[in-house]
Amino acid sequence: xxxxxxxxxxxxxxxxxxxxxxxxxxxxxxxxxxxxxxxxxxxxxxxxxxxxxxxxxxxxxxxxxxxxxxxxxxxxxxxxxxxxxxxxxxxxxxxxxxxxxxxxxxxxxxxxxxxxxxxxxxxxxxxxxxxxxxxxxxxxxxxxxxxxxxxxxxxxxxxxxxxxxxxxxxxxxxxxxxxxxxxxxxxxxxxxxxxxxxxxxxxxxxxxxxxxxxxxxxxxxxx
Numbered sequence: 001x002x003x004x005x006x007x008x009x010x011x012x013x014x015x016x017x018x019x020x021x022x023x024x025x026x027x028x029x030x031x032x033x034x035x036x037x038x039x040x041x042x043x044x045x046x047x048x049x050x051x052x053x054x055x056x057x058x059x060x061x062x063x064x065x066x067x068x069x070x071x072x073x074x075x076x077x078x079x080x081x082x083x084x085x086x087x088x089x090x091x092x093x094x095x096x097x098x099x100x101x102x103x104x105x106x107x108x109x110x111x112x113x114x115x116x117x118x119x120x121x122x123x124x125x126x127x128x129x130x131x132x133x134x135x136x137x138x139x140x141x142x143x144x145x146x147x148x149x150x151x152x153x154x155x156x157x158x159x160x161x162x163x164x165x166x167x168x169x170x171x172x173x174x175x176x177x178x179x180x181x182x183x184x185x186x187x188x189x190x191x192x193x194x195x196x197x198x199x200x201x202x203x204x205x206x207x208x209x210x211x212x213x214x215x216x217x218x219x220x221x222x223x
Contacts, residue, residue, distance in 0.1 A: 027063060028063045029053075029062060029063065029064045029217070029221065030053075030065045030067065030081060031053060031081075031083060031084070031085050031217070032069050032070060032080075032084045032085065033049060033071070033086075033087075034071060034073055034084050034112075035070045035071065035073070036073065036086065036088075036092055036093070036094065036098065037095055038090075038091040038092045038093030038123070039091045040089065040090040040091045040092050040120065041088050041089055042070075042086070042087070042092075044087070044088060044089070044117065045087075045117075045191070045198065046068040047068070047193075047194045047195045047198070048087075048191075048193040048194045049066075049067075049068055049069075049085065050066050050067060050068055051194065051195065051210070052193045052210060052214070052217075053065070053067075054066045055193075055210040055214060056213075056214050060150065060214065060218065062217065062218070062221065071084060073094075073098045074101060075101075076101075078102070078105050079105060079108075079110070081110070082111065082221060083110070083111040083217065083220040083221070084105075084110070084112055085112075085113050085114075085115070086112060086114045087114070087116075087117045087120070087190050088119075089117050089118055089119040089120060090120070090123075091123055092120060092123035092127050093123070093127065094127045094131065096130075099127070099131050102131050103131045106131070106173075106175060106181065107180075110180065111179075111181075111182075112182070113182045113184075113216050113220070114181065114182070114183040114184070115183075115184050115187075115188060115190040116183070116184065116185045116186070116188065117188060117190065117191065118188070125137060128173065128183075131181075132173055135173050135174075137171040137172065137173060137181075137183060138171060138174075139169060139170065139171055140156075140170045140171060140172045140179075140182070142154060142155060142156050145223075146170075146179065146215055146216065146219045147215065148215075149219050149222070150214055150218045151211040151212070151214060151215055153211075153212060153215070156168060156169075156170055157169075157170045157184050157187040157189065158187065158192075158205070158209060159186075159187060160187060160188045160189050160201065160205055161188035161191045161192075163186055164186065166186040168185070168187030169184070169185045169186055169187070170183070170184050170185075171183040178223060179219070182216060189209040189212050189213055190209070190213070191209070192205055192210065193206075193209055
């Protein structure tokens, strides 16, 4: 065989393989952690997303990439992810640029899940007003599809971490009738996603947290 032809065949085979690998990688769903300004611990409990995505992989037909990955919402990298996750205990502050990027992301089909890991509530409400000044967070009724799209939660989000011993609440923001921001307060499902030995939650509590997280992902991807 002509040497140049052989080299061309090898090159084309390699290129096809790499293209296929790239397509396989990019088609898998990632849940990116939001890196935000203000000094809050946006990075805490990095096993949460990995465990949730592994659970989703085992219990749905959704193709996922179970890795911990963060996204700086001040950059256009934000638009690579169909859904993103924000949590923490302390101060949260969106710059004008971050709020603008996040608004554009949500208006164009993106989905943000915010979980108060205790101490975030007073900051979340202020900062989300920067994103959607014309909206207020509204409580999601128990008959909303997010509570039954895959697993059934007739009483709303599960109580995973006690915090102030208040009832769990689930709030949302909407764009053209589409739920684009989900916010859980006094529920803290993401504490139930992390490795079992971190918070020592009972198995049934962790299971409920992972099931609710699965509902969030299924809802975000199908709506």
